[in-house]
Amino acid sequence: MAHTDSVPPGPDLGKGVPLASVPRGGVLAGHVDGEPVLLSRLDDGCHAVGGSCTHYGAPLGEGLVVDGEVHCPWHHACFSLRTGEALRAPAFAPLARWHTEVVGDTVFVRAQEDAAPAQPSRPRVDPGAIVIVGGGAAGFAAATRLRDLGFSGRLTMLSADADAPCDRPNLSKDYLAGTADEDWIPLQGPEFYAEHRIDLRLGCEVAAIDAAARQVVTGSGERLGFDALLIATGAEPRRLPLPGFDRPNxxxxxxxxxxxxxxxxxxxxxxxxxxxxxxxxxxxxxxxxxxxxxxxxxxxxxxxxxxxxxxxxxxxxxxxxxxxxxxxxxxxxxxxxxxxxxxxxxxxxxxxxxxxxxxGVTPRTQLAAAAGLDVDDGIVVDARLQSSVAGIYAAGDVARYPHDGQRVRVEHWVHAERQGQAAAANMLGAAQAFTDVPFFWTHHQGVELRCSGTLHGWDEVRIDGEPSARDFTARYYRRGKLVAGASVGRDLENLSIEAELRG
Structure with missing residues (x-):
């Protein structure tokens, strides 16, 4: 939800504020022409970007500022304070930017800058064709990031779902409650895929992956060649083999x-x-x-x-x-x-x-296993999210990757999106290990619980604050080492725990 007051909090930055009021390396939250704006003072000067997260409109002035980036207090998206670029999911759209001017000891935020995006640099590796199998969080995020990074080749996204990639966390929250319109649910409309030249094929079952021939075989028998492949098939709900559990209701x-x-x-x-x-x-x-x-x-x-x-x-x-x-x-x-x-x-x-x-759910590994990829409660990938077959990557609920000295499979929406973004970069030669801290949020009767880290295998929990007052942070430890934090009413503290776990 976006800020609903007629005037956002903080000073009118268009009228100018003392330079000393903007902390070095930090931000001052204010507004310009009724729009929330963050004014930052970094080592290369002053910058101004939009003050509302482009994901759900959270006030970024209440977030965590680290190394020229601001982290959203609600769902931990991350933006550049210099360019407004959305660096990490769940936000994909950039923040608006404003011109700044320093006159004497006063800094002014002037007109908004041209929203035209900068042309991405040419990727180190430019595969001719990339196929993404799966239309969920990881697949969508990967396709979007591939184009953002300058990939210009053929990009095909095969989804077994009848609907375009959607905001799945909302399905069990506002949408199911009847308080969110279905218009909110798609992550993007059809024009987005056309504009970005993403060949999204809905209701498309994949019959096989021919790793040797570098082809994906669809249910209709079509063969799609690839130079790089992302398997983002997700997971499917477990069924209970009990009498009557196959009924239509x-x-x-x-x-x-x-x-x-x-x-x-x-x-x-x-x-x-x-x-x-x-x-x-x-x-x-x-x-x-x-x-x-x-x-x-x-x-x-x-x-x-x-x-x-x-x-x-x-x-x-x-x-x-x-x-x-x-x-x-x-x-x-x-x-x-x-x-x-x-x-x-x-x-x-x-x-x-x-x-x-x-x-619970079971990872959809059948295609990978039949193609000869290593599978063990998920598709086994390395730190760069590449499978046992070169050029074939996996991301999201189906990927089992190295984390904190062990192999894990994480079933969180934001984490799947971030894995998709990381896999996309590595397909283009980034050669970067995926080290993001798992994060998710969950909504219960009007209360939001935010969780950073891995909530399994802990042996001690320490709670600061009072749950009954809806104001607390629970920290989870394994053999004395912090592995996760869950909080209500302490968003900045949860961001700090994520940063601590990131190291």
């Missing part, structure tokens, strides 16, 4: 089509049961509670999201849902669904007009 939530189907089912439903209490499932439970449905959540653990967050933070989030009428069945497992009643192992029955199953 049983849903999983992964795609826009899934969300549309759930919304349509809500029109004739009074109650819904969720099997599994992970982050997306609990967001969806909150969204359907907003729609007025009676909501039950069945979870084998004693605390929802407790394995990732620990009992106190997980319990805090569960308490937010309970306060809004969500009913939990903890330490419980489902055994069957007859279309109207969900039965649990202890004999408990729950009336449910629809059922939502959220018990």
């Amino acid at each position: 049983v849903f999983t939530l992964r795609t826009l089509a899934d969300a549309r189907a759930m919304i349509a089912a809500c029109a004739n439903a009074r109650s819904v049961a969720f099997v599994g209490a992970g982050f997306i499932g609990m967001e969806a439970a909150g969204a359907l509670r907003t729609r007025g449905l009676e909501v039950h959540v069945v979870e084998p653990g004693e605390v929802p999201m407790g394995r990732a967050l620990g009992p106190e933070v997980g319990g805090f989030l569960a308490g937010l849902h309970r306060a809004q009428g969500v009913v939990f069945h903890l330490g419980a497992t489902a055994t069957g669904f007859d279309g109207r009643v969900l039965t649990l192992a202890d004999g408990t029955t729950i009336d449910a007009d629809m059922l939502v199953v959220g018990v």
Whole structure:
């Protein structure tokens, strides 16, 4: 949400401010002609860029400024204070820029600069043809970054989805709750792909990857040659082989089509049961509670999201849902669904007009395995996100990459986008290791929890602040080493934890 006041906070920078009021290496948040602006003073002079994140409109003046960059307080996008360039996802559009002028001891922000983008430098390596398999976060981010970096060859993006790449985190939040229009959901319209010469093919199943011939074979039998390939096939929801779990009123939530189907089912439903209490499932439970449905959540653990967050933070989030009428069945497992009643192992029955199953996902590795790539709970890649076959890369939920002395697979939207950006750069010869810190945000009954780092394998949690006051940071440690932080109401602190983990 963008700032809604008629005049953004801070001084009118167009009227000039004392140069001394702009901290060296830092920023002063103000406004020009009613627009929020950040004025920075760096070693090469003063610069002025837009003060609202181009992702969701967060006030960048509340973010973290490091080395000529500003990091968004909400979703950790990163921009250059000199050029306004969007350096890291989830923001893709640049910030506007203004001219600055120093007169004596006063600095003025003058007219906005021409928005025409600078021409990218020619990449070190310029493959003739690149194919991207997958239309999710990683695939979209890679295609966009390839063009930003000056790749001029043939760029084809094959997506099995019927819909263009969309803002998937919103599906379980505002869109499912009915508080976001579908117009918000696509990441870009058709004109974007045409303008950037991205051949986006929707509803396109890939039958095989012929690594030796450097070709992708589509379901229709077409063969598309490639000089570099990105596999960004993501993951698919796990199914439970239980009686009745294949009925038409049983849903999983992964795609826009899934969300549309759930919304349509809500029109004739009074109650819904969720099997599994992970982050997306609990967001969806909150969204359907907003729609007025009676909501039950069945979870084998004693605390929802407790394995990732620990009992106190997980319990805090569960308490937010309970306060809004969500009913939990903890330490419980489902055994069957007859279309109207969900039965649990202890004999408990729950009336449910629809059922939502959220018990994790499985990486889509079949194409990679059949092509002879190394696969181990994901496609095994090196630090540059290249697979065991040269010229074939993987990014997003399907990639298993080296991180902090081990191989991990991270299922976060922003992380997938950033991996796509890194893979794109490496396809063009950047030869850079992917070292970004995992980050995600999750929304529960009006409360945003932001998480940086890896929330698995920790053995100690230390909480500063008070969860009940919605003002705290939980730090997670493994053998005394900080590995993650989760916070509510402390956005700048979470950015600082990300920076500390980045090292």
